[in-house]
Amino acid sequence: MSIEIRGISKNFNSFRALNTINLDIQSGELVALLGPSGCGKTTLLRIIAGLETPDSGTIVFHGEDVSRHDVRERQVGFVFQHYALFRHMTVFENVAFGLRMKPKDERPNKEQITEKVHQLLNMVQLDWLADRYPEQLSGGQRQRIALARALAVEPKILLLDEPFGALDAKVRKELRRWLARLHEEVNLTSVFVTHDQEEAMEVADRIVVMNKGNIEQIGAPGEVYEHPASDFVYHFLGDANRLFVGSDHHVLFRPHEISLSREPLEGHQQGEVRDIRPLGAITRVTLKVTGQEELIEAEVVKDHESLNRLARGERLYFKPKGGVPVAS
Numbered sequence: 001m002s003i004e005i006r007g008i009s010k011n012f013n014s015f016r017a018l019n020t021i022n023l024d025i026q027s028g029e030l031v032a033l034l035g036p037s038g039c040g041k042t043t044l045l046r047i048i049a050g051l052e053t054p055d056s057g058t059i060v061f062h063g064e065d066v067s068r069h070d071v072r073e074r075q076v077g078f079v080f081q082h083y084a085l086f087r088h089m090t091v092f093e094n095v096a097f098g099l100r101m102k103p104k105d106e107r108p109n110k111e112q113i114t115e116k117v118h119q120l121l122n123m124v125q126l127d128w129l130a131d132r133y134p135e136q137l138s139g140g141q142r143q144r145i146a147l148a149r150a151l152a153v154e155p156k157i158l159l160l161d162e163p164f165g166a167l168d169a170k171v172r173k174e175l176r177r178w179l180a181r182l183h184e185e186v187n188l189t190s191v192f193v194t195h196d197q198e199e200a201m202e203v204a205d206r207i208v209v210m211n212k213g214n215i216e217q218i219g220a221p222g223e224v225y226e227h228p229a230s231d232f233v234y235h236f237l238g239d240a241n242r243l244f245v246g247s248d249h250h251v252l253f254r255p256h257e258i259s260l261s262r263e264p265l266e267g268h269q270q271g272e273v274r275d276i277r278p279l280g281a282i283t284r285v286t287l288k289v290t291g292q293e294e295l296i297e298a299e300v301v302k303d304h305e306s307l308n309r310l311a312r313g314e315r316l317y318f319k320p321k322g323g324v325p326v327a328s
């Protein structure tokens with residue numbers, strides 16, 4: 001089911017949380033709303049769900065204007081970070097809940113419900129936990145059960161608000177990959193909110209970068225990373241160096257977009273080594289350049305020749321590879 005967001009604005013008192021948002025989401029797409037805290041991501045998700053009313057604009061699901069439909073009529077599935085499971089119900093009952101609450105003429109019978117719940121629990125690979133209570137589960141398991149519960153009623157649209165936000169880094173990574181695979185299997189239209197660029201890059205088909213109630217850029221992960229539409233997007237999508245060139249220009253470049261050498265080379269300038277950090281496959285070297293306070297970070301493979309017996313205080317020669325020239 002496609003989602004069209006047309007001219008959506010929302011104020012909280014005099015504060016403009018969303019400023020005329022337009023966005024088309026294709027059927028079956030997995031879209032990330034990415035931006036810093038307070039940029040309006042959650043508000044937009046809640047408006048799509050029907051949990052919040054916009055001041056102006058319309059929401060269209062598959063050609064039908066649902067702006068006036070309430071949250072139940074919209075039939076979307078949710079997974080929110082703090083949207084707890086029912087504590088007094090087992091995992092099985094939690095997942096069955098939405099099916100049992102269906103109007104009588106749509107409600108499956110007992111056997112059908114049992115079959116469906118086990119099918120969903122198998123899909124999230126947690127069928128063996130069916131008789132447990134939520135407090136007997138890990139955080140990651142709870143999130144997967146919450147997802148199974150959301151999917152039980154077969155929503156055409158799934159909305160996820162920082163679904164893995166409260167989990168530790170390793171579990172987050174596993175769940176993220178698992179969500180991307182699941183999305184391919186089930187093929188529903190999904191929108192998820194995150195402030196973590198790595199999460200958005202890894203999972204989403206398209207990323208919507210938001211800032212202060214506006215959309216800065218919409219594009220595939222590679223597109224927004226390689227061709228950022230603004231300084232804001234460039235900085236938000238990854239570490240960035242600023243190298244000043246003269247008094248009114250600077251060049252933006254990523255730590256890995258650098259040529260590094262022990263010897264002076266054509267077009268390279270010198271920097272003093274302030275720090276050397278081995279980070280696994282790569283090593284990060286921090287350089288101080290004459291004439292600017294901001295340090296430059298260079299990331300090169302760990303066996304790069306420039307690193308051979310390198311010590312703090314020594315000099316290296318560097319040159320940004322590519323980079324984006326900007327007026328300061």
Ligand SMILES: Nc1ncnc2c1ncn2[C@@H]1O[C@H](COP(=O)(O)OP(=O)(O)OP(=O)(O)O)[C@@H](O)[C@H]1O
Binds near residue numbers: 035037041042044
């Ligand atoms: N009910 C409300 N009343 C007043 N202000 C609100 C309300 N809901 C949200 N806001 C404000 O609107 C802005 C956008 O909030 P929103 O929750 O959409 O941001 P967000 O991008 O999801 O941020 P986060 O990542 O921190 O959750 C924030 O400045 C927030 O304080």
